[in-house]
């Protein structure tokens with residue numbers, strides 16, 4: 392058994408630490424956030440699959456140490472870096488967290504250690520940023536210490552795959568580094584996929600997430616096209632996915648969210664520009680996806696107007712604020728932007744989300760309301776398909792529903808769907824659009 396270290400104990404780092412330790416390795420977890428370290432130590436850290444309480448038990452047994460002190464890295468044979476890689480205010484990559492974590496390692500680096508970058512980033516980060524900082528220690532990569540890149544592909548909320556059962560791509564720029572990390576990760580991850588070079592591994596992650604962003608953008612564009620052509624895009628997708636080969640369904644929605652899909656493609660297009668390559672697919676996809684919240688809000692305001700309720704007098708309830716179903720994470724959630732745009736229109740907005748009890752809105756905190764008062768709202772906007780929602784009950788009480796996720800499929804009621812021209816755009820022949828209102 393070895394001693395591992397994980398730097399950055401968030402959605403990615405803490406599960407990695409737990410799986411490493413549950414396989415029998417001794418593990419040190421380092422995070423700069425002292426409050427988070429204290430919560431993890433108490434076993435109360437709230438993360439899916441009981442990772443928080445599992446970490447607490449491993450800490451109690453002495454197999455795991457969680458700390459803010461980077462000096463604890465000295466005992467580790469393998470150090471995995473899982474710190475954030477956000478975009479800055481100009482939508483360019485912010486590698487400051489990766490840089491500062493690497494500097495801390497470099498100050499303490501000793502011969503024989505293996506460093507693995509896990510944070511999502513553009514091709515060349517491991518070789519051109521991390522390696523030179525580590526070599527400031529006087530040690531050489533591939534000779535004195537070992538260096539690899541392994542993207543985290545975990546899909547939070549996915550009941551079928553976790554960190555351990557999702558195949559793990561690893562790349563290194565020399566054979567010894569590759570073998571070391573394949574052996575170590577292979578000791579607690581079911582399937583390790585070695586590739587040639589750190590850049591290939593970095594690019595693999597960006598291909599996967601750019602693929603999703605581009606396909607979601609395409610189907611979002613198609614949904615708007617269907618609205619104009621009086622076609623129901625959801626029925627089209629359901630029919631198309633009966634083809635047993637050559638088609639993979641993606642679904643429209645109010646935009647894209649989370650820490651990965653909206654950001655990762657922009658890491659790639661930013662890097663591509665450094666070699667004078669402009670990715671039209673990535674920019675077009677970002678443009679379409681980023682405009683979806685606006686499209687949704689324009690539709691809501693139009694529907695309310697048709698129902699005789701001007702926006703500034705309307706009361707709207709948003710269903711779901713997280714970025715995807717059955718998770719609490721609301722980072723980059725498009726629901727947030729839908730809310731802000733509605734508030735900007737003067738609409739009185741409330742939200743309900745069983746996973747997000749409160750939400751910072753500017754300098755204020757908004758709290759999730761109960762569903763007891765559905766009848767009081769002029770429109771219910773379905774934004775996230777949480778499995779806890781009782782859609783039949785909501786449909787039976789709502790005056791008007793705008794469904795951006797087709798979660799009211801097959802249910803009768805005053806429902807208008809995103810991407811469904813067949814109900815929201817129907818004309819009486821007098822040029823007026825029909826909105827099936829109740830009440």
Ligand SMILES: NC(=O)c1ccc[n+]([C@@H]2O[C@H](COP(=O)([O-])OP(=O)(O)OC[C@H]3O[C@@H](n4cnc5c(N)ncnc54)[C@H](O)[C@@H]3O)[C@@H](O)[C@H]2O)c1
Nearest residue numbers: 399400401402403422423424473474476488492510511543
């Ligand atoms: N969340 C996901 O679903 C997901 C999936 C795949 C990949 N990723 C990638 O994994 C990386 C980490 O994402 P996350 O969601 O776990 O982030 P997170 O914000 O949940 O956790 C990051 C942790 O790193 C800590 N940290 C920041 N700077 C540090 C430093 N210099 N030293 C030590 N700790 C530091 C923070 O306090 C925080 O606890 C990102 O690059 C992200 O793009 C995330």
